[in-house]
Amino acid sequence: MSRLELRDVTVRLPTSDGDVPVLGSTTLTLTEQRIALIGANGSGKSTVARLLNGLVTATTGQVFVDGLDVATDGAAVRRKVAFCFTDPSAQLVMPTVVEDVALSLRRHHQDKQRRRTAALGVLEQYGLATLADRSVHSLSGGQRQLLAIAGVLATEPDVLVADEPTTLLDLRNTRAIGDLLFGLPQQLVLVTHDLDLALRCERALLVEEGRVVADGAPTDVVDTYRSRA
């Protein structure tokens, strides 16, 4: 597994009222295969997740992925750490299903035909092959999220950070995406409101008002969250 480290990290984000602290001084080392980040809306759990891919920059402190500093080795870190958003619509940037996966593979395959073949292989792997030439607009919510995940996993990263990937989905698709995520060989950092998914992880962290207030076995952390909610 990769070693994800936050060393004395704080994050302040600019707003119209000046800089607002969104994450207080946080030091963490994450080495488990499945890690859940839970907490209320606006608690700072997505900020922790975004730090791991460089989408948010630490105001102070440092973030490392397998020893690579996210601030200075951003490109190398993003090759290792894939990120999946809550709303897949923003993540799908090409018109058709196969083209979106092929976009991820542009750096890996210069040849167009090989790229398309590789993209079709990825779609086959995730059960999306029959939708290859469909418009991403015409997909259902579950299919879009599946495609978004397939798109970021096409480059075979070591870690997948998923920010509430099931929040917009119905029960059936939540189960399907959950099963997919927990069947992946990659290390998974899962930001979620779905406590059933959190309980399937090896470690959970509860984030409250920009601080990690509980960290440990998911059953204990979920109990703490329920008692404080």
Next chain:
Amino acid sequence: MSLLGLYRPGTTWLHRLPASAKLLGVLVASIVVVAARGPISGVAALLVAIGLAAWSGAGLRLLFRSVRMLVVRAAVLTAYTTWQRGWERAVEVSTDLLALVLLATVMTVTTPIDEVLDTMTRALGPLRRFGLDPERIALAFALMIRAVPTTLDLARQTGDAARARGLERDPRARLVPLAIRSVAHARATGEALDARGIAD
């Protein structure tokens, strides 16, 4: 639904034509259509565009459905231009507009965006010596094409939201949320490209 930016697989002659030839064709056609004066050239350009649209295999009915809102706007434009500048100028402007949109749609319907990206990256290669990244410019172009159906979708959603609140006649209720959501979508797209390492 707009077909602009949406590739439809097929085996027609237009599908087999290299993307470079189609991009060049649209560029030359745009210059010729704008430069040529008079209603006859506009009507001729529109007929050629309709012929190519029929040839593209995307289905004429579907293509026309995708540009029907534009046809309505072109009709308004025709009426206004007739009043201001006479019927000949009105026919020229509206047929030029429709012909160019149809030609662009035919190009994107018959060309995978991946091919457009490769072609543009090759064509813009010489810009590397000036410190520009052709891959990024080509990606920006592809995203611009992709933005057309997305923006139309957002316009439909904000229109529905305005109607649901009984504000369908209030332009602010339609345009302000559309502008905000378009900018938000653009930011989210940029963030997604960053997250996928495509902008690195």
